[in-house]
Amino acid sequence: MMHNMEEAEDLRVRRTRKLLQEAMIELTIEKGFAGTTVRDITERAMVNRSTFYRHFSDKYDLMDQFMHETYQLIGDQEESFQPGNECHTEYKAPVGLVSLLKHVQTYSSFYRVMLGEKGDPSFTQKVLKYIERRFRHLLPNMGLPNKPTTLPVDLLVSYVSHAGVGAIVWWIENAQPCSPEQLASWLSRLSMADMNRALGSEGE
Amino acid sequence: MMHNMEEAEDLRVRRTRKLLQEAMIELTIEKGFAGTTVRDITERAMVNRSTFYRHFSDKYDLMDQFMHETYQLIGDQEESFQPGNECHTEYKAPVGLVSLLKHVQTYSSFYRVMLGEKGDPSFTQKVLKYIERRFRHLLPNMGLPNKPTTLPVDLLVSYVSHAGVGAIVWWIENAQPCSPEQLASWLSRLSMADMNRALGSEGE
Amino acid sequence: MMHNMEEAEDLRVRRTRKLLQEAMIELTIEKGFAGTTVRDITERAMVNRSTFYRHFSDKYDLMDQFMHETYQLIGDQEESFQPGNECHTEYKAPVGLVSLLKHVQTYSSFYRVMLGEKGDPSFTQKVLKYIERRFRHLLPNMGLPNKPTTLPVDLLVSYVSHAGVGAIVWWIENAQPCSPEQLASWLSRLSMADMNRALGSEGE
Amino acid sequence: MMHNMEEAEDLRVRRTRKLLQEAMIELTIEKGFAGTTVRDITERAMVNRSTFYRHFSDKYDLMDQFMHETYQLIGDQEESFQPGNECHTEYKAPVGLVSLLKHVQTYSSFYRVMLGEKGDPSFTQKVLKYIERRFRHLLPNMGLPNKPTTLPVDLLVSYVSHAGVGAIVWWIENAQPCSPEQLASWLSRLSMADMNRALGSEGE
């Protein structure tokens, strides 16, 4: 009745995976992702190198699984997120954005490295895609004229998504000088303005 | 008296460097930057591997020198760029932006890869820093209140710079569906609006 | 009262050991002994790998136990072997040799591999030692002068023992083109001649 | 006129190969061939492991090349060997056999291991094939009746070849208690007798 057999993984397995994940994060912070080798990770985690390969095909796989688990969690928290009552009426930061920022804050050193020049482009890409997806969910609620001569929606999405990452980068590179809520508020106001401005009224 | 010594390089040297540069670009397009090895480059360039190391310390150095030469050229073209007469009065795309976009268009396949997940984070970083520098040149001309409770200028710069890269990414990933001038116009209007909006009047 | 405790093994145990033995033989025939791994054996035997190690310390141990059991059997059959009435009087093949050859014939494919280049030197060595022992049993019955300048007995023993293996190798590599009895006859005649010739009369 | 360009191999290359060969021989003597790893060899030779693989595909290849070079040399020495004047007329050991035994004596420790249970079956096989080839060269000079019911020639060849190895094994395992010439004499007398006896007159 209780031990939920579908995810009752071997205790040793969970321990090993956790140790490897933590080691990877620490080392990435210290010397960048590219500069971190599988051997480094396993030595730090005090796990045999061959054991690493029993769980992950390479360091990128370890990375991916970490992100996947993490973003799953953020996604779960976000279920309480109610679309419809937050956009362009009142500038209140959406719940999901705040919880994303809180996660980023938790791993701020890690994100600082991963989104920077010692990081990994496919990581940045994943964050970007995640943000893009969020924006696209918002879009249908706004009037989207999309007249031919008009600024294309996709351009706008790419613009605000990258901009969002830019805001996050600023935040973590300056030791998060404001609360997640504050940043979320500024950020969503900027993005919403961009989108409304571009899609709503065309000045010319 | 000695043929303008700063650029009278040995013909063989210029040939070798050019071959290596072209090979690197081709291979990066084909298999990503990380996946391209020095041996690949030298084989494609039909140059001996040890010769590579006489000119560049590694592939990142080759990359850097390529970018440096290129952006030098763009910078030169941009000298005609007159700050002051283009911002927030009339939404005319600045000359420099257009010439940057034209350069990007010339190497669009290369940029598509380098700014994407097969690219190199330090490349992206350099492009970003370049754009940021451009924005900061513009800033002093605008009134910047920077009250404490207000959206920080640095956040704004990071926001619009990343957004600019986002626009470029959209452009090259969609086979440049509009002219450089058109994109420059859209892009500068969006950025200016962001900056004016945030710095000029605080709605709330 | 307890059913002869030395061989009343658990049924499962006997089954497992037999399966493993057979698998080893098959695989050795197919891909040589060195090329056969413990995992191969257990997979073929449909037995868990850890079960293998409960019975044998490694594949060499499995090998040894197989040989030991087998040669025990041959030894038993050989008890009827009466030394003294077969050597240098009449060239009749000794019983023991024939039963050895019959055993070899039964496992001819296995011996073909094990005595060849995909085999195992320690296996060959064991066969050799077995044959040597047989010859040494015969020796005391012959007059052995062993004068200093004379061909040493040990050399002779090594000579005929290896020769015996050579005969067996020829036999199994040519699909046993003659009966065990025929080969035994030829072989013992050759060996006896060597030994008589060398030990009995020195031509020069 | 002097630097014989066809075999003027890079001096470093010759040095490296020699060091590796010697290391392999030493280690094989110390711990057997199977028990010697590539890493062992390279450490002993004070050569980087990857350099090993630039010259040899694995330790077996190193072995083979060593044997090939060596037996080439023996073959060269043997050119003075004149078939026809040594067989079955006078029991004088053939030149080739003596030079083979001298080579074996030079590397006696190595051969002791390689032909024994810590050795390698394919090595033994090569030695065997070499000896077999020598015997077959001798054969045509003898009258070979080969009547159907008669002892097959191939059996005889296998018999004497293995026997020859047996003699060598005895020799090196007993610290070569006699001169190569003495052993060669005994050995060729035995083998010749076997072959004459079997092929010449059939007692029954």
Added chain:
DNA sequence: ACGTAAGCGAGACGGTACGTCGCGTCTTACC
């Protein structure tokens, strides 16, 4: 016949060697 100790399946783990690849340095000969 049946309860229990054994044998067994499943598989994580620490080790060690493998053969490959890429790097950057170096030497030698050629032009």
Added chain:
DNA sequence: GGTAAGACGCGACGTACCGTCTCGCTTACGT
């Protein structure tokens, strides 16, 4: 002096086996 050719040391990679070790399940045995 620039280049080709290529040996070399270094060190990471991902794979393959090895032998050891739980941990539950099931099955033949002994009374």
